[in-house]
Amino acid sequence: RKEVExxxxxxxxxxxxxxxxxxxxxxxxxxxxxxxxxDCRKEPKLLMSVYSSGNEDxxxxxxxxxxxxxxxxxxxxxxLSDSATYLCVVLIRGGNTPLVFGKGTRLSVIA
Amino acid sequence: xxxxxxxxxxxxxxxxxxxxxxxxxxxxxNYMYWYRQDPGMGLKxxxxxxxxxxxxxxxxxNGYNVSRSTTEDFPLRLELAAPSQTSVYFCASRxxxxxxxxxxxxxxxxxxxxx
Numbered sequence: 001r002k003e004v005e006x007x008x009x010x011x012x013x014x015x016x017x018x019x020x021x022x023x024x025x026x027x028x029x030x031x032x033x034x035x036x037x038x039d040c041r042k043e044p045k046l047l048m049s050v051y052s053s054g055n056e057d058x059x060x061x062x063x064x065x066x067x068x069x070x071x072x073x074x075x076x077x078x079x080l081s082d083s084a085t086y087l088c089v090v091l092i093r094g095g096n097t098p099l100v101f102g103k104g105t106r107l108s109v110i111a
Numbered sequence: 112x113x114x115x116x117x118x119x120x121x122x123x124x125x126x127x128x129x130x131x132x133x134x135x136x137x138x139x140x141n142y143m144y145w146y147r148q149d150p151g152m153g154l155k156x157x158x159x160x161x162x163x164x165x166x167x168x169x170x171x172x173n174g175y176n177v178s179r180s181t182t183e184d185f186p187l188r189l190e191l192a193a194p195s196q197t198s199v200y201f202c203a204s205r206x207x208x209x210x211x212x213x214x215x216x217x218x219x220x221x222x223x224x225x226x
Contacts, residue, residue: 031212032212034214034215036214041199041220041222042219042220043201043217043218043219043220044154044201044215044217045217046214046215046216049212049214051211051212087153087154089214089215091212093212098142098159099144099215101153101154102153103152103153104153
């Protein structure tokens with residue numbers, strides 16, 4: 001099983017829709033989690049940090065389920081500008097590679 | 112507030128040439144990273160550093176070298192460029208101290224083509 005797995009998508013949703021992505025991780029020692037968005041051929045930009053059960057920032061909500069080892073990202077009222085690839089990042093303290101990136105989930109919001 | 116600065120933004124190299132990709136950060140971050148991202152693929156860690164004078168290999172270090180003589184700078188060296196090294200290279204940094212894990216901040220990348 002890969003350390004961090006994401007559904008690659010693409011998720012094609014209409015404007016105004018609610019969409020959710022999941023990210024599963026294999027190492028139970030994972031401590032902290034981050035969601036980044038990446039536009040085509042641009043650098044990843046931090047969307048949200050998750051240290052406990054979850055986090056909310058406007059239309060974006062992240063929920064962490066340590067028992068099932070996944071973290072989700074919910075986007076409400078999708079905008080065209082939300083179209084991007086969403087990367088899940090897991091921090092494992094003490095590991096040789098301290099931050100593990102998922103391959104990303106692609107979202108297209110359609111007018 | 113510059114953050115993480117990478118130079119150059121674009122470069123075309125011939126096979127066998129060498130070059131150094133520059134990365135500097137002004138946030139006093141102790142950890143720095145180099146990634147490569149091939150078209151349509153995820154980020155792959157090349158090298159990272161936990162502080163000045165300390166570097167470690169990541170997932171794909173072959174063909175690259177790094178140094179970390181100062182906290183601010185973390186250059187990536189390609190000695191003998193090969194077509195397989197055509198990619199977008201991202202430098203990132205983060206502050207590691209205390210109990211709260213801080214996220215990475217990324218530079219805007221160097222797009223490198225080897226022909």
